[in-house]
Amino acid sequence: MTGRAAAVMGALGRRPSSLVGSVAVLVMLVVALAAPWLPIPGPNDLDVVNRLKAPGAGHWFGTDDLGRDVLSRVVYGARVSLLVGFLVSGFALVAGGLVGLVGGYYSRLDNVLMRLMDGFMAFPNIVLAILLMAMLGASVTGIVVALGITYAPRMARVVRSAVLVVREATYVESARAIGSTDRSIIARYVTPNCISPIVVQWTFIFAYAILGEASLSFLGIGVPPEVPTWGTILSEGRAYIGRALWMTLFPGLAIFWTVLGLNLLGDGVRDSLDPYMRKAVGL
Secondary structure, three states, X not given: OOHHHHHHHHHHHHOHHHHHHHHHHHHHHHHHHOHHHOXXXXXXXXXXXXXXXXXXXXXXXXXXXXXXXXXXXXXXXHHHHHHXXXXXXXXXXXXXXXXXXXXXXXXXXXXXXXHHHHHHHOOOHHHHHHHHHHHHOOOHHHHHHHHHHHHHHHHHHHHHHHHHHHOOOHHHHHHHHOOOOHHHXXXXXXXXXXXXXXXXXXXXXXXXXXXXXXXXXXXXXXXXOOOOOHHHHHHHHHHHOOOOOHHHHHHHHHHHHXXXXXXXXXXXXXXXXXXXXXXXXXX
């Protein structure tokens, strides 16, 4: 671990909210990865005799209208929801990051690329995602591409702003003066100095993607209904909210827990990487 990375990790550990966010995300990640080895039924195992059973021994989160264990569905739903969030944020990082780097560094391409990004951002996120899902079809791949395209402009804007500052720095001018190629300058000087805002924005897009997937699945246009995700569990439970509140309560709490953790972690990373913010909060 480099000295800077160690300093950032130390700063995160000294900030209570960042520590809470890190623990929240880590707990959910461990639960999702360990799902196949946990002593719980399969997410689609039916127990019709015990349908709509309230939380208690044997079914700690209760059962749904088909007798499926809600705890199991929430745990296995975490695997899909977190995977979709990770892939969407990765898609946005690569696509948006490249557009932001090129647009910020090459002034002649900046206007064209940013107007294209503005065109995507002119649509509300959920409307654009629904439109793309209608073309791509309901699948995990479709939802990753749809949400990735939806959130990529956010990343592009953040990266472009950082590049506009870095490209005017003295060390970049010096690299140009000694004959370094644009590719070398971008790889060695520009990109490393844009890491801080990229990492922060990545954590926020991760959270947005989880909410986006839940919204699309709740509307019935996300992943196939046989695949348990937090959004599909909420959608299935809305018809029974008056008599089986646990069907919507626990997946809703899982979304709240994870998104809150990611946002707290993102805030902590931002404050830790920004020297002015570190000084302001005493880190």
